[in-house]
Amino acid sequence: MQPDSAVLLAVLAIPFVGAALVPLVHRVLGERTAYYAATIAALCSGLLISQYERWGTVTVEWIPALDVSLVLYLDGLAFLIGLLASGIGVLVFIYSGGYMHGEPGQAKYYTTLLVFMGSMLGVALVVDLLSLFVFWELTSVASFLLIGHYQRADRSLYASRKAMFITVSGGLFMLIGFLLLGHISSFVLDGSTFTLIGTEQSLIGIPGEVTHAEAIRHELVERGLFVPVIGLIAIGAATKSAQIPFHIWLPDAMEAPTPVSAFLHSATMVKAGVYLIGRFRPLFVPEHVFAAEVWTWLFVGLGLATMTIAAMLAVSATDIKELLAYSTASHLGLIVAGFGFAETVGAETGAFHILNHAAFKATLFLVAGIIAHEAGTRSIDALGGLRHDMPIVAAITAVASLSMAGIPPFNGFYSKELLFDAAWETAHHFGGLTWLLPVVAVFGSIFTFLYSIRFLWLFFGDRPTELGEIHRPPLAMLLPAGVLAIIVLVLSLGAAPIAHDFVNPIVKSSLIATPEGYHFSVHLPHALKPPVLMSVVTIAGGIAMYPFYDRLHHGIRRLRSIALLSPNQYYDRGITGIAHVSDVVPRYVQTDLMRTYAAVVMSAVSVFALGGYLLGGTGTDLTEAVSGVNLALPITIILAVAVVGALAVDRAPSHIAGVLTLSILGFTVAVFYVLASAPDLALTQLVIETLVLVLFLLVLDRLPAFYGELRRGRAILDGLIASGVGLTVTITVLVTTAADPSDGIAHFFVEKAPVPAEHGTLITDAGGGNNIVNVILVDFRALDTMGEISVVAMAALAILTLIGMRNRGERA
Amino acid sequence: MSSNNQTTVIVRTVVRSVVPIIVLVAIGLLLQGHNFPGGGFIGGVLTVTAFALVYITYGAEYLSQNLLGISDGSVARRETQDVLDPDEAFFSGTVGRYSAVFGLGLALAAGGGLGAIAFGEPFLSQAVLYFDHIPVFGVIELASALIFDLGVYFVVVGSLLTILAVVGNE
Incomplete structure (x- = not known):
């Protein structure tokens, strides 16, 4: 019999909802919040027990567009871990009611503990490896917060950081293992999957019906990934389950209140690692005995060493x-x-x-x-x-x-x-x-x-x-x-x-x-x-x-x-x-110096872009691209003026002259747009250029009178970077303009933007405006514009916050 | 700003007569954007240029208190007075009012887009009401895109004024 999907989802959701309500409940109940939390845990375990022996898979579509679904799988092992998390949870919450009497931070304590319980249930029930990873790391985060419950004590801070550092970084190794498995699965199954077990297209298959384990193992060995994948997963499991030499976080974790130690660090969270090993065992250990040598020596060695030394x-x-x-x-x-x-x-x-x-x-x-x-x-x-x-x-x-x-x-x-x-x-x-x-x-x-x-x-x-x-x-x-x-x-x-x-x-x-x-x-x-x-x-x-x-x-x-x-x-x-x-x-x-950042960013952009062209090819013949450019006389003259303006910026003896010559450059570009029949661009360029000029005047008298001595080496370096950037931009423009795209989209806009010849009073299928540029901005691509104005607003907020917060004395 | 005392009579006189023209042109660009060069962004930047000129010539206090505090028909004024967040000291005062303008702009743009959903169209779909053969005017076109453009305009004006005020205070 299949498990009831609503019940399983409820088991997952109830602890998180309960946790969200803790701050409110704590106001009403005070220290008796413990019994509220115990009730939630009891509810979860009751629901879980009601599904006993209804082994099977529940698939919930999550983001259908991206093929992401939440796969819950209930079998003996999942049931056991889930029952431990919720059942021992009940007892630990009741116990906390006595133990935490008069302790600080109770609302936080019960919230975190409930979140932990929910994540642990997630680890037990979810077999989609990516969701499993999320729940896995959530337990680490909850453990971090609970170990560091006494925030003022140095020892608990040290301990919580240590636990977090070791278990979370172990989890990252595990994630790489998962990704490799997902990659491998695409060679064996129809498309890649991260589902471990319980569906037709999962890594292990449905026990007793379909099995892909053999094929996956074979593929892993073929590609030389067998040992790495087992090793990566082993690191995740070993850090979580405190195996040698990653066991060091566990004794320090005893800084946590004792109910936490009983719950997380003995009965449940540390079991996540061994759960993972048990869960992956069918994938790596074949049917006939003594066959999985890598698996055996790795885990038997690790386990016995830990058992003895610990x-x-x-x-x-x-x-x-x-x-x-x-x-x-x-x-x-x-x-x-x-x-x-x-x-x-x-x-x-x-x-x-x-x-x-x-x-x-x-x-x-x-x-x-x-x-x-x-x-x-x-x-x-x-x-x-x-x-x-x-x-x-x-x-x-x-x-x-x-x-x-x-x-x-x-x-x-x-x-x-x-x-x-x-x-x-x-x-x-x-x-x-x-x-x-x-x-x-x-x-x-x-x-x-x-x-x-x-x-x-x-x-x-x-x-x-x-x-x-x-x-x-x-x-x-x-x-x-x-x-x-x-x-x-x-x-x-x-x-x-x-x-x-x-x-x-x-x-x-x-x-x-x-x-x-x-x-x-x-x-x-x-x-x-x-x-x-x-x-x-x-x-x-x-x-x-x-x-x-x-x-x-x-x-x-x-x-x-x-x-x-x-x-x-x-x-x-x-x-x-x-x-x-x-x-x-x-x-x-x-370095706090604009020049460092600019130099790094600019040269990086140039190097990567030019490197990309060199390695990947530009797709067009550059000489052809250059010869394909033909400029009308007016445009040539205007561009020549722009070049003169640019040179003049370098020679400018004072700030005011520099700003004004820079404006020559800007305004000639605007004229260039006019000549190239782009009135909207020209208008924008003009307006922006004017505003920038005005703003320059605002700050001009605050700038130092002269730039200081220029060292020859630095000047040469700057010149090189500038030439590099110029070269990159030139080549990019040539390449992009030479690559003539099929202009279907342009035709679409030309047809759709203005008011159509035949139309009713209310027009919704066309833009209804003669200025195509603006119609694109506010209608066809309105979502892009929406994003852009959000960025503008965000920039204003960021500047407001940065300058406003600067004097608040906040130091990390 | 200290330049209050340094600006010459020439500058003051020119700015006084030029600023209304700039604002009018800006509003004109905003409104005609649907059919001719212009639009919310250009109109917004031009409006800020007008304010920046006032700011440089007469100083920040004049701009916020005398110009925006009195009813002179300036566009930003009416909107800034309506939306105010007095609780947060951080957002209070002139800067708070400026930042409320871009909030209003975002709300206009998004709200106009949400309106389309009410009619069963995708988010941000625009429509045009088109009346032909109207006496005197000939053709009247009411585009919902104007609401969106207005949103863009307010965002640009609000953001740039906020930045100008905050940075100018330094």
Whole structure:
């Protein structure tokens, strides 16, 4: 059954409309705006759920003239990401009602958060790559605003800039990849398309019916674009999903209010990257297993490296949110690696872990927010024994962090098991060095286990004496965390049926075709297979190493402090370098001297125009063009006077003489127009020349008395530029006048402009005027004139603003 | 402008007699533009030339207060008084009135174009009412394009006067 187009469009539109209304609502409701936003999120998720299992495509004509249409596609993966965005949105908005109590800028906060939710739904539902890109960057912008929520704090400014810089520039790489794909598609399909999936003429096709993936891949390889396209898309996904070495923005992003961290930087926005990988997987990973080597090595390498390194960094963290941030990067690495493995179990890993991770990590972030809010500190060393003060929170944390550690029977265990399975199978198939894959996976998982237990330990052990009185959290904050913990529990205990029914379509979204009779299923292990053994090693290793946690913590910190190993160092130095360049460039480009600008513009125009003629040819024979010019005697005389006037300008001893001789030039041109039977042009030229002369008189006494000494070198340079411009204009005029266009349009104007011989009282099909030039201006080409007078008005406004604002002391 | 005291009697006398003629010619060019050389742009620039002459000879204050403040039948005056934006200090005063003129011009041009839509024609379509054999006049032609041309005229006058006033203040 196809999804209902009105409902899907409503899901996209409601958050944006809701966001636009926030400023008004905030005036009425004040801090209770949180519940308004939660209602909107609930509405969206309700609408989305109503479309469950109605997989299919909705195409909405947007700009039919340009063949642009909005293509929405609903399948398991899109549904999951959309549900995360709206469902976790509900909980986060409720939580914000408690957390943001008394905080500044709430209207802005909820507006941005709703815009973010809408854009995230857009990322999930839209499969037109260009629209996808727009929504993708919108999430980056929203994230920028939310990280920088505390506008006065230097750290949040730094963090928001960093996140913006990394994710947006990554998005630009991705855009290039999209454009290349669109270009390639024109060789395979009827015309180029940016639709990824779901229509006849899309890059992947309609799953189960039409597939173009094979042909597109072939075309990409033929043209040597296969690796570049995957690489470009990978950069987009890696920056968004905080993969090594682009992970550095995520820990800094923790400057944002904690609900934002829970929502954007663990459950949804950072999932956009892995979503993209999952979405593109059917295009690049063929049906038969182990076939997509480039894809596999790129994403498995990226994912496992991120998973391991970020897990180690999490162990070195001193702040609970920093720990969770690195842990998020690490788990995203796990998902990326899962999607990387070119077999069914890889897709299973990615799909299932997106769900699991969103559930337990959002819970833990909300817990972190509660701790920071109630205990007043986020330092790991300063916290301990919190179970006495917050027993319910302790229970919630236990569920979520055991799931994160991958301990059976919690849900995190299942997806980790799937990863081990995929790594083992791949190593078994390729042999040799690939045996490192399962080893690295286990190694990284041990660190995951370690920091998960460390987080849980905040609630156990001794309570530090310096920890002050801790209040119970308000219900608005406790409830969402509790709901999420229950979801984790449900996912854990009901893993088998949920995987069978709910996750199965999600897995299928990332597969080009499913084997006969395939159905995704998970169950607790009942035999000692290699993946089970790997889990045993992970947990045993973790327990064995936990007593040395502090030593590991300090050891990794020492490693981190080596400047060469720190991507942050490179980032900071790069930014400083760029800022330095921006300081230096204006010194040469923006000299505040008219002569520099004029010289650059004029010579550029000449060089490009002449270069174009040289390379592309002029289409006419120049000598013929010159010989084709025949001037009547009066015109020759007038032009000769103009030349004399031009020479006189150069020799003029004073300003007044200069202006007057310049006017000779202008007026002779007007006479030339008269002789060439162009009275309108002549009139315009005369009038403008007069006005300019009058205006010159106005400013004449303000100009310096003489121009200063002229250096010989500069004079020669100016002379060269002037000759170049003269040459360019001359050639252009010769070429354009020699190219005799078919004069159909002229005949049309001559016929249509005047009052026709036979006519009624009201004439609408002709111009009705004898002055063709004016009729063209006000009737036939009135829209052009409209644009021109708008420009004139705009110029006046610009001058008014520039001069008016100059003394306002506004400095960037 | 300081040149107030520097201009000679000759200049003042000539300008005084020439400016009305210029304005009349400008309006004439504007109105005959449909059938003879002329039109909104040329008429507008010529009108501004007249104002610029007054400005140079008698100064900005004379232009805005004495000339445009009194009823001397000048074209720009009536329009500038109708449209005023006193709220914004930025647009207030003489400059504000000048800039209101080009706003009015844009509104005239676009509004005239919108009128065509009301009759089911595309935006900016023009029509002509043509009356033949009228006694005394012979032929009378009413072109909707004149509204558009008037818009062009006001935009040019308003913009150039704004620029003149703003830059002249410096």
